[in-house]
Amino acid sequence: MAGESANNNEIVIPSITRIFLGPVGSTAPADATSPMPEALRNVGLTTEDSLKFNSEPNFEQVRSAQSSYPTRTFQTQDAATIEVDLQQWSGNNFRAVYGGGTIATVTVTGPPASTHYKFTPPRIGSRTEVMAVVEVIDGGKHYRYIIPRAMQMEGVSKDLAKTKEAVLPLRLAVQGGDDLDAWYVLTDDPAFATA
Known part of the structure; x- marks a missing residue:
């Protein structure tokens, strides 16, 4: 029987993952x-x-009446999403999770005098798109999912329980266009050469 031979080197265990966001x-x-x-x-x-x-x-x-199975199947649309829970609370991560928004400085006159910050989520129609890169490393093999355009398109639900860390749920929907690939993968995995 023809086909690929068993090769445990083609099993991927994502021992390290990283998420990068940018304009x-x-x-x-x-x-x-x-x-x-x-x-x-x-x-x-x-x-x-x-x-x-x-x-x-x-x-x-x-x-068709002549078949119990579909006689033709065609694709009508494509969709892709990234999901990850961020452990680090920062202004940039809040803006990523809520799809934009603004951060303003609030001065507290005291005592003691200190600086506070006000985060305001985006209004309807003002969410911002981001570029995303998902990096996966398994030993000497590297994979990078490149997503030129993505947007946070879900609500944000945070568990604020005292028995575990509170996370920021990042949920990005991949956006497309005729002028570029909606997403693609870069890798140095030699197993891709046989394709």
């Missing part, structure tokens, strides 16, 4: 291992098992 139009990494471009910032620590990349195409089927 749409930022320079993407050129390959799977070069330094990340400056405009893309690391969101920091994330929970161990929360990272997911979902590709969800939709299909329609044509049915």
